[in-house]
Structures are given as structure tokens and as C-alpha cells.
Amino acid sequence: MKKTLIIIPAYQEESNILKVIEDVRAHMPAADILVVNDGSTDQTAALARGAGVKVIEHPFNMGIGASVQTGFKYAARYSYSEALQLDGDYQHPAQEGPRLFQVLKDRQADLVIGSRFITDTGYHGSWFRRTGNRLFQWVNLLVVGQKIIDNTSGFRAYSRRAITLLAETYLGEFPEPESIGYLKSRGCTIIEVPVQMRNRTGGTSSITPIRSVYYMVRVLASILSFKRTPGGRP
Amino acid sequence: MNFLLLKVSTFLLSLFLLIWIFTLVRRRRLLEEYSFLWICIACIFLVLSFFHPIMDQVAHALGIEYGPSALFLFLNVVTLFILIHVSIQLSDYKAHKRILAQEIALLRDKVEELSEANKTQEKAE
Numbered sequence: 641m642k643k644t645l646i647i648i649p650a651y652q653e654e655s656n657i658l659k660v661i662e663d664v665r666a667h668m669p670a671a672d673i674l675v676v677n678d679g680s681t682d683q684t685a686a687l688a689r690g691a692g693v694k695v696i697e698h699p700f701n702m703g704i705g706a707s708v709q710t711g712f713k714y715a716a717r718y719s720y721s722e723a724l725q726l727d728g729d730y731q732h733p734a735q736e737g738p739r740l741f742q743v744l745k746d747r748q749a750d751l752v753i754g755s756r757f758i759t760d761t762g763y764h765g766s767w768f769r770r771t772g773n774r775l776f777q778w779v780n781l782l783v784v785g786q787k788i789i790d791n792t793s794g795f796r797a798y799s800r801r802a803i804t805l806l807a808e809t810y811l812g813e814f815p816e817p818e819s820i821g822y823l824k825s826r827g828c829t830i831i832e833v834p835v836q837m838r839n840r841t842g843g844t845s846s847i848t849p850i851r852s853v854y855y856m857v858r859v860l861a862s863i864l865s866f867k868r869t870p871g872g873r874p
Numbered sequence: 875m876n877f878l879l880l881k882v883s884t885f886l887l888s889l890f891l892l893i894w895i896f897t898l899v900r901r902r903r904l905l906e907e908y909s910f911l912w913i914c915i916a917c918i919f920l921v922l923s924f925f926h927p928i929m930d931q932v933a934h935a936l937g938i939e940y941g942p943s944a945l946f947l948f949l950n951v952v953t954l955f956i957l958i959h960v961s962i963q964l965s966d967y968k969a970h971k972r973i974l975a976q977e978i979a980l981l982r983d984k985v986e987e988l989s990e991a992n993k994t995q996e997k998a999e
Contacts, residue, residue, distance in 0.1 A: 696979050702972055710976045717980070810969050 644671040644741070645720040647711030649704055649794075650728030654683040661691045663734040664726065671737075674714055675728070676707045684728070704794075705811035705818070712798075712807040723798045732795040736835050740797035743833055750802040750828035751820070753788070754795035754835035772856045776817060779863055784824045789832055791817040792859070802828055818862040881923060888919035915952070 646664050650657055657675065664673055673693040677685040679701035688695045696710055708725055715723045722741060726732045732754065740752045773790065780788045794816055798806070805826055811818050824830060895912045898904035904912075922929055926941070933944035 694983070696983050698979050699975050702975060706972050706976065709972075710979060713976060713980060810972070 642722070643718075643720045644668070645711070645715045645718075645723045646671050646673045646737070647708060647715070647723055647725045648673065648675045648728050649678060649707035649711065649725070650675050650680065650684050650688070651678040651701065651704075651707070652680045652682050652684065653728040654680075654687055656730040657684050657687050657728055658691060659730050660726065660728055660734075661688065661693055663730070664737070667734040668724075668737050671724070672720075674711055676710045676714075678702060678704075678707045703813050705813055705815040708794075708815050709806065709809075709811055712803050715803045716807040720803065721800050723803055725794055725796050725798070727794050731838050733836065733838060736795070736833075737797070740795075740833060743831055744797045744799060747831055748829065749831045750799040751823055751830045752797040753790060753793050753820075753830065753832045754837075755790035755793055755832040756835065756837055772852055772859075775856060776859060776863070779860060780817070780820065783863055784821050786824060786830060788820055788830065791820050791863075793835075795835060795837070799828075812862050814859045814862045817859050821863050881926075884923035885920065888916055888923050891919065892916035911956070 646668065648657075648660060648664075653660075661673060661675075664671070675685070675688040675693055675695045677688070677695055677697045679698045685695050685697055696714060698706065698710065711723065711725065722744060724737050724740060726734065726737070736754055740754055743749060743752045773792070776791050777787060777789060780786065780791055792814070796816075802823055805823060805828070806819055809819075809822055811822075820830060892913065895904070895909055895916055899906055899909045922945070929945055930941035933939070933941045936944060938944045938947070
């Protein structure tokens with residue numbers, strides 16, 4: 641039987657986590673839900689447990705890369721055949737999940753990215769964000785050999801093969817662009833699908849001009865670090 | 875200038891560094907594998923404090939006019955390499971720490987699941 645896992649990395653998301661779980665259940669009732677609580681000190685884990693989903697808790701905060709990797713490890717160990725990664729901040733619409741899985745199946749892909757920029761979906765972001773993304777597109781084209789339009793999107797579906805590969809690879813602070821390079825280098829098929837994201841509810845974007853330069857340099861470094869053997873460092 | 879005072883003070887400083895390193899190793903505050911580098915550096919200082927013309931000769935050979943400049947250059951390069959080395963080790967530790975923490979998280983889940991299953995089984999019996 642086909643087993644599907646929804647991986648929700650969450651850090652301090654007590655105000656959103658229940659909405660996200662409800663959203664996923666409404667649109668993908670057959671899937672198992674895994675919340676990876678990355679050392680939150682608020683009610684994130686308790687609320688998710690209360691809602692009856694599986695919660696794996698990091699003993700301390702380790703960042704998004706470690707959180708999604710824990711999800712892949714769980715999926716690999718319990719033999720899930722496909723997985724969907726979805727942010728815990730209610731930005732990603734679960735109703736698009738089945739469509740990502742459909743593309744995964746129909747086109748025999750290993751990674752299907754829900755992309756904000758592929759067509760005019762109403763999302764523009766700041767000038768810095770757009771410029772940064774354009775830069776990543778070029779670097780991806782050079783390094784990876786495929787044009788990826790929204791390589792920072794964390795709304796994605798993974799095949800069993802991608803799950804196995806990523807469970808054993810060290811992904812840093814920017815797991816999204818990093819995993820694209822890595823999967824591509826392993827001969828995986830990557831496809832982007834346009835997705836209409838929700839606007840952020842509460843909180844402001846942490847990306848300021850100075851930070852975005854810092855962010856861009858680090859993401860570029862992580863794109864360049866893709867050629868690794870499974871297992872990564874140590 | 876009082877060269878003797880300079881000689882004596884640099885010698886004492888180098889000696890202090892060497893003794894300190896040995897003490898750290900003896901008390902196991904510093905692992906032996908990391909001590910080698912520091913012992914080497916302390917020994918170089920010790921030699922230079924007595925035979926500082928060596929410094930001038932090396933500097934001259936490198937085309938550096940002022941001896942101490944060569945020393946500073948040498949120290950800066952060494953420090954740079956040590957820092958990169960420390961960064962590499964820190965990265966290793968971080969990666970290892972992550973693997974351990976993830977394993978703990980996954981095992982804790984498994985333990986909770988098993989003890990839950992155990993409880994229901996006991997109740998059934």
C-alpha cells in the first residue's frame with residue numbers, strides 16, 4: 641500500500657500549527673502527519689499532540705535543515721513511499737498537495753517544487769528578494785544545469801528515492817536550494833509547479849537588505865556545496 | 875636599549891607558555907592530540923628569544939627588512955591556519971551533534987510508542 645507522510649517542520653508555531661494540521665487533514669485525509677518540533681518553548685508540540693498527529697521533538701533548536709532531515713529519516717525508517725514538506729506557518733496551501741503528488745507520479749519525478757514565481761501568482765516580494773532569486777536562478781543553471789525558478793520554496797513533494805537520499809545528507813540552514821543541487825547531482829528529476837501561496841499571517845519577514853546580502857552569500861555557498869557523497873561530512 | 879631585559883622577558887614568557895601547555899595536558903584540560911601544535915609554537919618562541927639573529931636572517935632571506943615583521947607575518951599565517959582548522963572541527967562536531975540529537979528524538983518516539991503498546995497489552999491481559 642502507498643504510504644504518504646506530510647512533514648511539517650515547526651518552531652514556535654503555536655498560533656498556526658492547528659490551522660495547518662486541519663488544512664492538511666481536510667485535503668489529504670489518507671496521509672500521516674508528522675510535526676517535527678525543533679525545540680520550541682511554546683505550546684507547538686502539546687497542541688499538535690492534542691490534535692492526534694505524530695510529533696518528533698528535537699532536544700534543542702537545530703534549524704530548518706535538521707528539522708526536515710529528521711522528517712526524511714522518519715519517512716525512510718517507516719518506509720513511506722512519498723512525502724510532502726509543508727511549513728508550519730500556514731503559508732503553504734494544503735489543497736495544492738494532491739496536485740504536487742499527482743505530478744510526482746505522472747512524470748516520475750523525485751522532487752516537485754511548489755513555486756511562487758513560475759507564473760504570475762500574485763506573489764512578488766521585495767526587490768531584494770526578487771533580485772536574490774534571479775541570482776540563484778543563474779547559479780542553479782550554471783551549477784545544477786536546470787533552471788529552477790523558486791529554489792527557496794519549502795512546499796515540495798518527494799519520491800521514495802529523494803527521501804532516502806536526503807535522510808542521509810547533511811542539509812544546512814538553507815535546505816531547499818541545497819537539496820536541489822544534491823538531488824540533481826544524483827540524477828533525480830526535479831519539476832516545478834506554480835502555486836499560489838497565502839500571505840503571511842502575523843509576523844514580518846526577517847529579510848532586510850543587509851540580511852539578504854548575508855543570506856544570499858550563504859545560500860550561494862550552500863548551492864556550491866552540493867557535490868557530496870551520501871552521509872555528507874562525517 | 876636593554877637587550878638583556880628583552881631576552882630574559884621573552885624567554886620567561888615562552889617558558890611560561892610551554893609549562894602552561896604541559897600543565898593543561900597533565901590535568902587533561904587539553905587533549906594530547908591538540909597539544910603538539912602548541913608545544914611546537916612554544917619551542918619556536920623559546921629558541922627565538924635566545925637566538926633572535928635567526929629571525930633577522932630568515933627575514934633577510936625573505937626580503938623583509940625588519941626582522942620582527944617576519945615574525946608577525948609568520949604568526950598571522952599560523953593563526954589563520956589554526957582558526958580554519960578549529961572551524962573545520964567545529965563543523966564536524968555540529969554535524970555529529972545533529973545526528974545524535976535526531977537519533978535521540980526518533981528513539982524517544984519509539985520508546986514512547988512501545989511503552990504505550992505495552993500498557994494496552996497489560997490492560998488487555
